[in-house]
Amino acid sequence: MIGFNYKDGVLYADNVALPALAEEYGTPLYVYSAGRLRENVDRLRSALQKALPADRQPLIAFACKANSNLAVLRLLGTMGLGSDIVSGGELDRVLTAGIPADKVVYSGVGKSDEELLAAINADILQINVESRAELERIAGLAEDCGKKTRIAFRMNPDVDAETHHKIATGRHDDKFGMTRAEIEELYVWAHEHDFLEPYGLQMHIGSQLTNMKPFREAYEKLAAFATKIKDQGLPLRNLDLGGGLGIIYKDETPPDLDAYAEIIRDIILPLGTDITLEPGRFIAGDAGLLLCRVSYIKQSEQVRHLILDAGMNDLVRPAMYDAYHEVRPVVPRAGDMVRYDVVGPVCETGDTFIRDYDLPETRKRDYLALMCAGAYGFVMASNYNTRPLPAEVLVDGDKSAIIRHRQTVRDILDLDTIPGWLTT
Ligand code: LLP
Secondary structure, three states: OOOEEEEOOEEEEOOEEHHHHHHHHOOOEEEEEHHHHHHHHHHHHHHHHHHOOHHHOOEEEEEOOOOOOHHHHHHHHHOOOEEEEOOHHHHHHHHHOOOOHHHEEEOOOOOOHHHHHHHHHHOOOEEEEOOHHHHHHHHHHHHHHOOOEEEEEEEOOOOOOOOOHHHEOOOOOOOOOEOHHHHHHHHHHHHHOOOEEEEEEEOOOEOOEOOOHHHHHHHHHHHHHHHHHHHOOOOOOEEEOOOOEOOOOOOOOOOOHHHHHHHHHHHHHHHOOEEEEOOOHHHHHHHEEEEEEEEEEEEOOOOEEEEEOOOOOOOOHHHHHOOOOOEEEOOOOOOOEEEEEEEOOOOOOOOEEEEEEEEEOOOOOOEEEEOOOOOOOHHHOOOHHHOOOOEEEEEEOOEEEEEEOOOOHHHHHOOOOOOHHHHO
């Protein structure tokens, strides 16, 4: 089996029963399916292979902000994927996982000198420049290092991605990218600079898009602008189209991968450049779940609360974006459904995973799974309420392995210090 399926009334990850993992590693526990990670890469690749010629296949640079566990990155790296990074920490992660620097692109509006130097010295494929000030800084640092550095300009197309407002990035008043007029001027400047190599253009309009229309609109603007740049005799090797492909959390229409690939074929391919994609959620999202356990059942006058051992510090998406994560019983009981509010132990009402949710009768110590937690799950976890970060496990067929140990309270406390003047 691949992914998360029931067999004989028990929820499995690939061929491993979830209760066995919970007994071995404890809960809350992030569980990833290697099979589903591979399948997602293959689904995207086969749509691209159908639409685009073999020698024009895009570099798939996995947006590792979605899931940056070293084992996950290693698995994707062995499939030939590169990575989109947004920090020096992520650069370390992808290189440690064995992803070659020439498949790494670096986005983000606030890169520090230290982070830029690390990227310049690692000779990554391209640094995606988000502002004039950043470009000047890169130029200075590249000169100091004596290293000609490939850069791409992030274009803000002013397109509404029609997604949650906190994860839309391509509207003119979002903090990302630059206007075409500004890029045009800076492109010439960079081309004339001894230590910069303008390598192309990049954009990313937002995340969790299931409708292909905003992609089409944004890529048309990108292509028109790329043509203008090329017509001026400026070099343009790569068009980086960002990420954003959505997944099914509940009842969304699945993104039409063939249509997506055809948009790239029709709009981007004719420009004759290399092509890069930066999907994150699409690859990792439904390849992971958060396995947790019921700590208490609390019956109030109106509501029956299922209180889990996982909270908003472990999976923040419901609290932060009102996101829906299906809750599945790991070993469902027969009988009528019961209505619950599923909540965590954190001291905020916002620590609610879902309200008015029907589940088979559930008892204390039962295991539940919060589905589609493979992207923006563990990576956004925090120590709020001094709760240790959960452990992560990778399952591959019959095999399973711990890929991140559970943090301990001691690990957390060890970073605090009490000044001497308070200890007397
Ligand atoms: N490239 C860039 C420059 C990005 O900023 C992002 C995501 C991606 C690629 C990958 O996008 P994806 O393919 O995963 O949609 N924490 C939020 C999502 C934030 C996305 C930020 N940028 C959530 O949990 O929904």
